[in-house]
Amino acid sequence: MSSININTGILEQVDGSCIxxxxxxxxxxxxxxxxxxxxxxxxxxxxxxxxxxxxxxKGVSSTRESLLETKLNKILKPMINLNLYPRQSIQIVxxxxxxxxxxDYSITELSTIVNCVYISLLNxxxxxxxxxxxxxxxILQNNEIKLNPTIDDLKSCKSNHIAxxxxxxxxxxxxxxxxxxxxFSDDQFFKVLNYCATDIEHNNEFIRKSIAxxxxxxxxxxxx
Amino acid sequence: MTEQTLIIPGDDINISEPTxxxxxxxxxxxxxxNNNLIPTTSGFLNVQTKKNNTIYYIESNTKRYIPNxxxxxxxxxxxxxxxxxxxxxxxxxxxxxLNQLAFPNATKKNRPFLKTGDLIYARVLRSDPDLExxxxxxxxxxxxxxxFGLLNGGLNFNVKLAFARYLLFNSNAxxxxxxxxxxxxxxxxxxxxxxxxxxxxLKTTIACMTSIQQSQNWSKSEISNKVDAIFKSSGL
Amino acid sequence: xxxxxxxxxxxxTFVLEAxxxxxxxxxxxxxQMRDLDIHISPDEYGYVEVSLGKTKVACRVSSEITKPxxxxxxxxxxxxxxxxxxxxxxxxxxxxxxxxxxxNDELLISRLIEKAIRRSGALxxxxxxxxxxxxxxxxxxxxxxxxxxxxxxxxxxIAVIVALMHYRKPDLEIDGDDIVLFNVDQREPTPLSILHIxxxxxxxxxxxxxxxxxxxxxxxxxxILIDSTLLxxxxxxxxxxxxxxxxxxxxxxxxxxxxxxDASVIMNCCILANKLVDELTDKIQTLLKIDALxxxxxxxxxxxxxxxx
Numbered sequence: 001m002s003s004i005n006i007n008t009g010i011l012e013q014v015d016g017s018c019i020x021x022x023x024x025x026x027x028x029x030x031x032x033x034x035x036x037x038x039x040x041x042x043x044x045x046x047x048x049x050x051x052x053x054x055x056x057x058k059g060v061s062s063t064r065e066s067l068l069e070t071k072l073n074k075i076l077k078p079m080i081n082l083n084l085y086p087r088q089s090i091q092i093v094x095x096x097x098x099x100x101x102x103x104d105y106s107i108t109e110l111s112t113i114v115n116c117v118y119i120s121l122l123n124x125x126x127x128x129x130x131x132x133x134x135x136x137x138x139i140l141q142n143n144e145i146k147l148n149p150t151i152d153d154l155k156s157c158k159s160n161h162i163a164x165x166x167x168x169x170x171x172x173x174x175x176x177x178x179x180x181x182x183x184f185s186d187d188q189f190f191k192v193l194n195y196c197a198t199d200i201e202h203n204n205e206f207i208r209k210s211i212a213x214x215x216x217x218x219x220x221x222x223x224x
Numbered sequence: 225m226t227e228q229t230l231i232i233p234g235d236d237i238n239i240s241e242p243t244x245x246x247x248x249x250x251x252x253x254x255x256x257x258n259n260n261l262i263p264t265t266s267g268f269l270n271v272q273t274k275k276n277n278t279i280y281y282i283e284s285n286t287k288r289y290i291p292n293x294x295x296x297x298x299x300x301x302x303x304x305x306x307x308x309x310x311x312x313x314x315x316x317x318x319x320x321x322l323n324q325l326a327f328p329n330a331t332k333k334n335r336p337f338l339k340t341g342d343l344i345y346a347r348v349l350r351s352d353p354d355l356e357x358x359x360x361x362x363x364x365x366x367x368x369x370x371x372f373g374l375l376n377g378g379l380n381f382n383v384k385l386a387f388a389r390y391l392l393f394n395s396n397a398x399x400x401x402x403x404x405x406x407x408x409x410x411x412x413x414x415x416x417x418x419x420x421x422x423x424x425x426l427k428t429t430i431a432c433m434t435s436i437q438q439s440q441n442w443s444k445s446e447i448s449n450k451v452d453a454i455f456k457s458s459g460l
Numbered sequence: 461x462x463x464x465x466x467x468x469x470x471x472x473t474f475v476l477e478a479x480x481x482x483x484x485x486x487x488x489x490x491x492q493m494r495d496l497d498i499h500i501s502p503d504e505y506g507y508v509e510v511s512l513g514k515t516k517v518a519c520r521v522s523s524e525i526t527k528p529x530x531x532x533x534x535x536x537x538x539x540x541x542x543x544x545x546x547x548x549x550x551x552x553x554x555x556x557x558x559x560x561x562x563x564n565d566e567l568l569i570s571r572l573i574e575k576a577i578r579r580s581g582a583l584x585x586x587x588x589x590x591x592x593x594x595x596x597x598x599x600x601x602x603x604x605x606x607x608x609x610x611x612x613x614x615x616x617x618i619a620v621i622v623a624l625m626h627y628r629k630p631d632l633e634i635d636g637d638d639i640v641l642f643n644v645d646q647r648e649p650t651p652l653s654i655l656h657i658x659x660x661x662x663x664x665x666x667x668x669x670x671x672x673x674x675x676x677x678x679x680x681x682x683x684i685l686i687d688s689t690l691l692x693x694x695x696x697x698x699x700x701x702x703x704x705x706x707x708x709x710x711x712x713x714x715x716x717x718x719x720x721x722d723a724s725v726i727m728n729c730c731i732l733a734n735k736l737v738d739e740l741t742d743k744i745q746t747l748l749k750i751d752a753l754x755x756x757x758x759x760x761x762x763x764x765x766x767x768x769x
């Protein structure tokens with residue numbers, strides 16, 4: 001069982017924010033936009049520019065963070081109605097508070113970041129095409145699939161996987177993104193995807209409840 | 225308390241009765257291929273049927289304002305470009321334009337002179353995502369001032385957008401009624417989440433501001449007591 | 461194009477007018493700090509989250525073993541990272557934007573913290589030496605600025621010093637040429653050697669009659685306040701940061717430009733800062749004591765396991 005802790009709208013100066021903690025990984029993210037592009041080269045005539053920044057738990061950003069930024073950009077681009085905000089920027093900043101894995105790996109981090117940014121985006125009111133959530137898992141030496149891997153699992157596993165699905169009526173619909181590292185068979189891969197999809201649906205129940213709570217709190221002056 | 229349906233992106237919106245017309249408000253897009261409605265943010269779904277028209281929109285409380293025609297807004301003048309003032313409606317949002325002649329009875333020779341940092345109450349005249357947004361300070365029905373223009377003195381502060389809309393469109397909003405019973409004040413509410421407030425006394429202004437800002441986290445039953453407490457603690 | 465916050469003339473005149481009457485928008489007195497909240501992570505060492513009103517900062521201290529600098533063989537390494545990311549406000553641009561005003565602000569803050577903590581010798585770097593000229597500890601403090609409502613300097617200084625005081629580095633033993641590191645379960649980790657607790661207090665100056673009066677006039681009625689909010693910081697006419705410790709030692713004083721201030725006024729500021737520093741130091745020390753009590757030592761933990769059996 002994974003323990004999830006979500007805290008939404010905690011930051012004052014940005015439009016949307018969220019702290020997402022799952023097991024030993026803790027991420028804070030902010031979304032601001034649409035705002036004026038700070039540089040001319042970021043003004044795209046037909047759509048908004050996604051300005052994504054990932055700041056590591058310790059030290060300065062390196063190629064690892066750049067890679068994560070590129071991956072996140074790939075995941076988010078088709079999920080946001082960017083064409084509604086031409087020439088403007090959407091600024092997404094992610095600060096890793098607790099990584100929960102070694103720097104050689106990034107799957108638990110990326111999957112938490114995706115979930116965290118999703119809630120921040122909802123909090124900021126940026127127009128989305130669909131809901132999306134992510135999950136990650138590993139295949140252990142005994143071919144067992146384990147969701148929410150710990151540091152030790154990652155070190156000893158045969159392969160690690162991350163999957164992002166979009167959600168339609170609280171059910172996983174299409175696979176948005178997946179990334180795997182290690183050796184595994186076709187069968188195992190499809191099994192992994194199913195595992196992730198079930199995990200996402202399971203987590204979604206809790207996440208949806210927390211979104212509902214936030215919105216109710218936002219409207220306390222109106223309905224209570 | 226009215227029952228509200230919570231909706232998030234990816235949920236289906238049931239088109240209950242096929243009416244001849246459908247009007248889509250904020251946060252809903254239409255998928256032409258399968259005639260579905262797509263919610264684009266999380267919030268409360270509102271469906272209103274009037275005669276042959278059904279209005280769908282999602283009510284959500286955000287911080288950043290996206291200009292819409294005929295909205296009343298409060299902006300800060302941040303500069304001038306040729307014949308226009310550049311006005312900012314939200315921190316770091318793209319600035320909008322206010323023509324120097326967009327005031328009642330303004331002529332080339334006789335027009336209001338605004339400085340950087342001045343606060344204005346205006347109406348959104350044009351908003352096209354591909355063009356620059358324009359404001360004006362003329363009441364479209366009468367052609368007169370209608371309360372628009374420079375806001376002098378007082379203090380402005382920010383609230384969340386849905387709350388600002390609520391205060392503007394409900395003239396008997398509980399918090400304002402309570403404040404009316406406490407003191408006299410002038411108020412201007414912009415749907416871009418900015419409120420301008422002026423009273424005769426510094427302390428009263430601050431107490432009013434604190435009350436309005438904090439009442440975003442209060443339920444209706446708490447308003448009276450908490451406002452009293454704020455006024456008491458500031459010695460009024 | 462670098463954008464600043466929109467601050468209307470109405471706001472700035474109102475705030476100044478209120479300050480003249482010793483009123484601040486959040487109901488504080490001029491020389492009153494906001495509530496300081498320090499949250500020490502209960503399940504690890506060296507991670508704290510500090511908030512001062514709406515301003516929020518987190519700090520994480522970590523360490524590793526490296527080679528010391530050749531010209532300083534007896535000293536360990538100590539670095540503070542204080543990059544301000546746009547997570548606390550879009551005002552702080554991401555990446556390297558030289559020449560912009562923001563990066564200057566950022567530079568000022570990072571230099572200030574650097575001087576307050578590193579150069580004042582708060583951390584004894586010689587104690588970080590393991591084998592002279594060959595092996596030493598490298599300690600780094602990563603500041604994470606989360607939310608901005610003024611006064612980043614004071615809060616980040618507190619965050620770094622509390623995180624340093626709370627941090628425990630793994631214990632080690634030197635066995636000939638080899639270093640044996642023990643993990644937390646094997647041996648109780650050791651705290652860093654902190655020589656004193658420097659604390660920054662930033663004062664903001666305003667002149668109710670404008671800055672011309674300040675230079676030409678004789679009256680010394682500048683308004684002074686501490687722990688400014690974002691709005692107050694933006695309309696301030698000058699600021700001064702004092703770094704002091706409990707021993708009444710002044711570690712640094714920075715006043716870069718701004719209003720001319722009389723020496724006697726500065727002395728008064730020092731006296732006031734001294735009082736505040738005493739209060740803050742006491743608060744920090746009590747918090748750390750409570751935290752230490754809540755953590756059981758390794759021995760006790762083992763005993764408990766035995767008892768459970």
